[in-house]
Structure formats: structure tokens, C-alpha cells
Amino acid sequence: xxxxxxxxxxxxxxxxxxxxxxxxxxxxxxxxxxxxxxxxxxxxxxxxxxxxxxxxxxxxxxxxxxxxxxxxxxxxxxxxxxxxxxx
Amino acid sequence: xxxxxxxxxxxxxxxxxxxxxxxxxxxxxxxxxxxxxxxxxxxxxxxxxxxxxxxxxxxxxxxxxxxxxxxxxxxxxxxxxxxxxxxxxxxxxxxxxxxxxxxxxxxxxxxxxxxxxxxxxxxxxxxxxxxxxxxxxxxxxxxxxxxxxxxxxxxxxxxxxxxxxxxxxxxxxxxxxxxxxxxxxxxxxxxxxxxxxxxxxxxxxxxxxxxxxxxxxxxxxxxxxxxxxxxxxxxxxxxxxxxxxxxxxxxxxxxxxxxxxxxxxxxxxxxxxxxxxxxxxxxxxxxxxxxxxxxxxxxxxxxxxxxxxxxxxxxxxxxxxxxxxxxxxxxxxxxxxxxxxxxxxxxxxxxxxxxxxxxxxxxxxxxxxxxxxxxxxxxxxxxxxxxxxxxxxxxxxxxxxxx
Numbered sequence: 001x002x003x004x005x006x007x008x009x010x011x012x013x014x015x016x017x018x019x020x021x022x023x024x025x026x027x028x029x030x031x032x033x034x035x036x037x038x039x040x041x042x043x044x045x046x047x048x049x050x051x052x053x054x055x056x057x058x059x060x061x062x063x064x065x066x067x068x069x070x071x072x073x074x075x076x077x078x079x080x081x082x083x084x085x086x087x
Numbered sequence: 088x089x090x091x092x093x094x095x096x097x098x099x100x101x102x103x104x105x106x107x108x109x110x111x112x113x114x115x116x117x118x119x120x121x122x123x124x125x126x127x128x129x130x131x132x133x134x135x136x137x138x139x140x141x142x143x144x145x146x147x148x149x150x151x152x153x154x155x156x157x158x159x160x161x162x163x164x165x166x167x168x169x170x171x172x173x174x175x176x177x178x179x180x181x182x183x184x185x186x187x188x189x190x191x192x193x194x195x196x197x198x199x200x201x202x203x204x205x206x207x208x209x210x211x212x213x214x215x216x217x218x219x220x221x222x223x224x225x226x227x228x229x230x231x232x233x234x235x236x237x238x239x240x241x242x243x244x245x246x247x248x249x250x251x252x253x254x255x256x257x258x259x260x261x262x263x264x265x266x267x268x269x270x271x272x273x274x275x276x277x278x279x280x281x282x283x284x285x286x287x288x289x290x291x292x293x294x295x296x297x298x299x300x301x302x303x304x305x306x307x308x309x310x311x312x313x314x315x316x317x318x319x320x321x322x323x324x325x326x327x328x329x330x331x332x333x334x335x336x337x338x339x340x341x342x343x344x345x346x347x348x349x350x351x352x353x354x355x356x357x358x359x360x361x362x363x364x365x366x367x368x369x370x371x372x373x374x375x376x377x378x379x380x381x382x383x384x385x386x387x388x389x390x391x392x393x394x395x396x397x398x399x400x401x402x403x404x405x406x407x408x409x410x411x412x413x414x415x416x417x418x419x420x421x422x423x424x425x426x427x428x429x430x431x432x433x434x435x436x437x438x439x440x441x442x443x444x445x446x447x448x449x450x451x452x453x454x455x456x457x458x459x460x461x462x463x464x465x466x467x468x469x470x471x472x473x474x475x476x477x478x479x480x481x482x483x484x485x486x487x488x489x490x
Binding site for chain 1: 222223224229234239243247250251252253254255256257258259273277278280281283353356357359360361363364366367368369370371373374375377378426
């Protein structure tokens with residue numbers, strides 16, 4: 001296991017506090033630019049994470065030996081949701 | 088002979104009615120039996136006979152009480168009535184006036200559910216302090232529900248509407264009947280182990296109390312409590328409460344509502360991030376402007392103190408010192424200026440697109456940015472940069488605004 005990646009909300013909070021610190025207006029220019037760069041990187045990674053996931057429904061099953069497998073399921077698809085609606 | 092007390096029928100019935108009404112044993116009691124001769128009067132009152140193997144009694148339930156019933160009583164149904172014994176004076180028959188009625192089996196279910204609830208509560212399974220917070224942006228959402236039926240569709244539909252990219256992981260389970268609770272409990276454990284999932288929904292559509300029963304079973308309650316990931320319980324309709332709801336980290340009134348609670352609005356988050364970037368940019372621009380002004384000020388002050396102005400009386404050493412200071416200062420200024428322009432470049436590199444997207448344009452002639460109308464004359468060719476592209480243009484006329 002590699003070290004734990006910070007959660008989305010942790011990174012979002014970091015970005016927010018960076019913006020706040022920068023707005024105090026007391027940072028030396030160099031620090032400010034570093035903060036800006038760091039913030040821009042954070043924002044990019046947050047946006048990437050929001051856009052990365054793929055809308056899929058997977059079906060999960062557990063084998064007799066305890067191993068867990070997942071496979072894409074056609075029980076519900078984003079495109080054809082309206083057709084699939086029962087009730 | 089005439090001293091004998093002679094009553095009218097009405098007087099007798101009235102007397103018996105009063106004595107029945109005065110007996111506390113006969114008030115507010117529970118009566119168990121089977122319904123027969125069931126009649127629903129047009130007035131809404133219910134009339135029926137309650138019987139067991141050996142005996143029977145006439146019963147009446149008035150409309151106001153009958154309206155509150157959660158089920159339709161019918162012949163052959165075993166029920167428990169709550170009410171009082173009274174006399175129907177007109178007919179001289181005594182009867183049971185029912186104010187409440189429960190199906191016998193369901194009454195037991197309620198009792199069992201209450202008992203389990205008390206036990207788990209005492210063990211701390213419902214403690215608010217142990218509830219886990221939901222992740223703001225789940226990487227994957229585990230769902231334990233039926234593969235058939237509307238629930239999985241409701242959840243994915245609402246979820247993908249809020250965030251079109253969020254993945255779901257379904258463990259198909261039986262949601263009612265024998266063994267359902269065990270299956271759902273196992274599903275929760277499987278999803279707890281699945282790395283792609285960081286929040287779990289256990290869900291079922293509406294149904295009778297018996298249909299919803301698996302969600303009142305201890306085995307599922309314990310599985311939810313033991314789960315390391317936050318669990319949202321969405322069972323039945325808004326008005327249905329189950330033990331799972333109490334143990335879960337969050338109760339959703341319906342499966343669709345569970346999806347609303349678990350899946351964030353992607354656009355709202357993107358907007359939030361964008362807002363913070365704007366704040367950072369503005370902070371940089373402000374500080375840069377301050378620094379530029381401070382430099383100009385400093386330069387003016389130094390200019391006033393150049394050695395030439397200090398007419399002749401300054402010792403050579405002082406002059407030398409001054410020159411050194413000036414030299415050092417010039418270097419510092421050059422360094423600062425270099426940094427400033429470099430930083431300005433970096434800042435503006437990040438911002439012109441955003442500015443253009445807001446409807447501004449940049450006019451360029453060759454590689455030069457046109458900043459004044461004085462730089463253009465009629466027939467000059469130039470390029471207009473907009474947010475999504477550029478326009479090659481030719482000047483027709485040039486107007487200069489008076490200052």
C-alpha cells in the first residue's frame with residue numbers, strides 16, 4: 001500500500017485556505033507566486049478528479065473462495081435510463 | 088304487592104349500561120379473536136362479530152376510529168381490539184366498542200422490532216457519535232438492492248443527473264423473504280472490502296411491514312454497524328422506519344433521496360473550485376500592483392538623493408559609498424524588475440483566457456499588442472483575439488477619444 005491520497009474534501013479545504021492566506025495580502029511576492037502555483041495545481045487535480053470517473057454500473061459478486069469480482073452491468077445505463085424505468 | 092320494584096325495559100337497560108360503564112375492568116381493554124359477519128355501514132362505522140372457539144361478541148367500531156386503520160379488516164382475520172364494553176340500549180344487547188385494531192401477527196412483529204431496537208440501542212449501535220461522515224466526492228458507490236425493480240434505476244438516474252461520471256457497484260440481493268437479511272448483510276461486507284467503493288447504500292422500495300422485515304433483523308443491523316465505510320439506509324417510503332435506518336450512518340427517506348444525499352452536484356463543485364482560482368488570481372494581481380507602486384516610489388526617492396545634487400561638500404568616501412549603494416540598488420532594481428515582469432507574465436499567462444471568455448478582446452498587430460488607437464491607421468490589418476478564436480480585420484476609420 002502506498003501512502004494515502006488526500007480525499008477530495010481535504011484537497012478542497014487546502015485550496016480554500018490557500019486562497020484565504022493569499023488574500024491576507026501579507027505574503028512576500030515569491031511565496032505568493034509559489035502559493036499560486038500550488039493552488040492552481042490543486043485546482044487542476046480537483047477538476048480532474050471530478051471529471052475522471054466513468055459513469056458505469058458494475059455488478060459485484062463474491063466467489064466461493066472469497067474473492068470479489070466486478071463486471072460491467074447493463075441493468076442500468078445512463079443513455080437508456082428513461083427506457084429502463086419501471087413502475 | 089305493589090311494593091315490588093317494577094322497571095321499564097328502558098330503565099333496566101339504562102341501569103345495566105351504567106353499571107357496565109362504571110366497571111374499570113371493562114374499559115380500555117384488549118380483546119383477541121377472529122372477525123366474522125363483517126359489515127361496513129354507509130356511515131363508515133364497522134360492525135362485526137369477534138369470536139374464538141367457544142364464544143362470540145358483537146363489536147362496533149365508529150368511523151372516526153375506523154379511518155385510522157392501516158389495513159382493511161375482513162372476515163377470518165385474527166385481530167387484537169382495544170376498546171370498552173358497553174350496552175346497546177335499544178336492543179338490550181351488550182357489545183364491544185373498538186377504538187383500535189391490529190392484525191395479530193403484525194402486533195407481534197411490532198413487539199419484536201421494539202425489543203430489538205431497545206437491545207441495540209442499549210449496546211450503542213445507534214450512537215450519533217459513531218456515525219461516519221459521507222465523502223464529499225465518492226470514488227464509487229456501493230448499492231445492495233434487488234437487480235430487478237425500480238430501485239437501482241432510481242438511484243443511478245438521480246446519481247448520474249447530479250454527477251454524470253459517478254460509478255455504481257451493485258451487489259444484487261433478495262430484499263424480502265427468507266434469508267434476505269443474511270444476503271443483504273453479506274452484500275454490505277463484500278462492498279466494505281471493495282476498494283473502488285467508499286460509501287454504501289442499502290435500499291428497498293416500498294412494501295408491507297412484512298416485506299420490509301429483513302431491514303429489521305439483527306444480522307443486518309450488526310453488519311451495517313461493523314462496516315468501515317459509511318452506510319446510507321433507504322428502505323420503503325418516507326414514513327417507514329426500520330432498524331437499519333437507526334444503525335446506518337444516514338437514513339434516506341427513499342432510494343432516490345439516498346442518491347441525492349450521496350452524490351454531489353458536480354457543477355456546484357466545479358463552480359466552487361473556479362471561484363477559488365479567481366480569488367487567488369485577484370490576490371496576486373493586487374500584490375503585484377502594490378509592489379510596482381512601491382518600486383516606483385523608491386526609485387523617485389533615490390533619484391532625489393543622487394550625489395550630484397549634494398553640492399561638492401561630500402567626502403570622497405561618502406561619495407564612493409553612495410555610488411556603491413546606487414550600484415547595489417540598481418542591481419536590486421534590475422533583479423526586482425526582472426522578477427516582476429517574469430511574474431506578471433506568469434500571472435497574465437494564466438488569466439487572459441478567462442478575461443477573453445468574459446467578452447473582452449485583445450487586438451494585435453503582428454506580435455505586438457495594440458494598446459492605443461494611435462498605433463493604427465485606416466487600412467491597417469490587425470487580429471482580434473477572442474475567447475474561442477481570432478478574427479483577421481482591417482481598420483476602416485480611427486477615432487480617438489478626447490482625454
